[in-house]
Amino acid sequence: MRSRLTLAALSAILASAILPALSVPSNALCTVPSVASATAIGSLPRMSAALRARQPVRILAIGSSTTAGVGSGGAGFANRIGPMIKARWPNASIEVVVSGVSGETAAGAAGRMARELALYRPVLVVWQLGTNDANFGVSARDFRTTVSAGIGAIRAAGADAVLVDPQFSRWAERGPRTAEFAAIIASEGARFGVPVVKRYNAMFRLAQTNRNAFDGLIAFDGLHLTAAGHDCMARQVAGTIVGTAGR
Numbered sequence: 229m230r231s232r233l234t235l236a237a238l239s240a241i242l243a244s245a246i247l248p249a250l251s252v253p254s255n256a257l258c259t260v261p262s263v264a265s266a267t268a269i270g271s272l273p274r275m276s277a278a279l280r281a282r283q284p285v286r287i288l289a290i291g292s293s294t295t296a297g298v299g300s301g302g303a304g305f306a307n308r309i310g311p312m313i314k315a316r317w318p319n320a321s322i323e324v325v326v327s328g329v330s331g332e333t334a335a336g337a338a339g340r341m342a343r344e345l346a347l348y349r350p351v352l353v354v355w356q357l358g359t360n361d362a363n364f365g366v367s368a369r370d371f372r373t374t375v376s377a378g379i380g381a382i383r384a385a386g387a388d389a390v391l392v393d394p395q396f397s398r399w400a401e402r403g404p405r406t407a408e409f410a411a412i413i414a415s416e417g418a419r420f421g422v423p424v425v426k427r428y429n430a431m432f433r434l435a436q437t438n439r440n441a442f443d444g445l446i447a448f449d450g451l452h453l454t455a456a457g458h459d460c461m462a463r464q465v466a467g468t469i470v471g472t473a474g475r
Contacts, residue, residue, distance in 0.1 A: 256301060256455035258463055260434065260441050270423030272388040272473040275352045279473060284321035287313075287469075288348050289328070290337050291356030291392070294461070296328030299452040304328070305462040306354070312466035316474065325350065333360045334371060338378040345385040352388045354465060358413055359394040359451075362405040371409060375416045383420075390472075391417050391424045392465060395457070396431035398450035407432075423472050425464050 278285050289295050289306035297304025310324040325348050329336065334357040345353070355378060361371050375391070382389040393410040400406035410428035417424035435442040445457035453461060 256303070256459060258456055258460035260438075260445070260456075260460055269418055270390075270421050270472060271475070272352060272390070272423065272469065274386065274388045275469070275473045276475070278351050279317055279320055282320070284323065285313075285352065286348060286350045287322070287324045287352045287354060288344060288350035288387075289324055289326050289354045289356070290340070290344060291328050291354075292332045292337070292360050293328065293330035294359070294395070294453060294458075295326065295356045296330050297326070297458070298330060299447045299454055300458040301455045303455065303458065305453075305458045305465060306356075308459065308462035309354070309466040309469070312462060313469055316470045328356075331360060333364060333366055334358065334374045334378065335361075335366070338374050338381070341378055341381045342385075345381065345387065349385075350387050352390065352469070353382045354390045354392060354469075355382075356392040357394075358409040359397075359406065362394060362409045363399060363451075368408055368412060372412050372416065375413060376420075379416065379420050379422055389420075389422045390465070390468060391422055392461075393424060393426055393428050395446075395453060395461075396428050396435060397446055397452075400428075400432075401435075423468055425461075425468050427461060427464060430464075 275285060295304065295306050297307060306324060306326040306328065310322050314320060314322045327340070327344055337355065337357065357375070379389055391413050393413040394400070394406050396406065406428065410426070414424050414426060431442065431445070445454055445460060447454050
């Protein structure tokens, strides 16, 4: 079954391939038209090589409550990206290990990184980060150091990385810190040649142009994603992976 071609309200590229709808209620699917622009920054050489060699691809999705799937009704973005990626390479073995801890900062995930990398030996790490750091008062300098060290650890373990920056939320409207942390992620991604899913900018633009659609992606608490928000995010993350690894 093929999904509608509309892109999510998050950012980065959605692959040219049509992604399949998952077996979830229709009201949990993303129906927001694209407000994002494509980016060609970054590469995924290890994943590309594994796919060409028809080797199994294990993806580690690490992060905080969004990765854990809070607000998704049991089908968070990290649980959805596997089938979306497999739609592009139907003969490939794609496994996604979901490792999300609610309330965790980037430093918390980085602290788990060595053990998770050694345990799962992924080809690709999808690191969702920045929201809690901005909200919990982590300094910009410490955050940048953590992002840099985390990318280094992923690369040292022989894996590729994709960074997913914070969502623009009603909490983010209270001040500039979330935007600042999204900019740091973009800067470090560019410096290391790591693809970045820039959902902050896309969701910010959506909030300015279609507030009702934006509100449908954010839960009642003003921070977490709804099920539809998770589906939009999954399509953005999967599209970024497919578009980058398929070059």
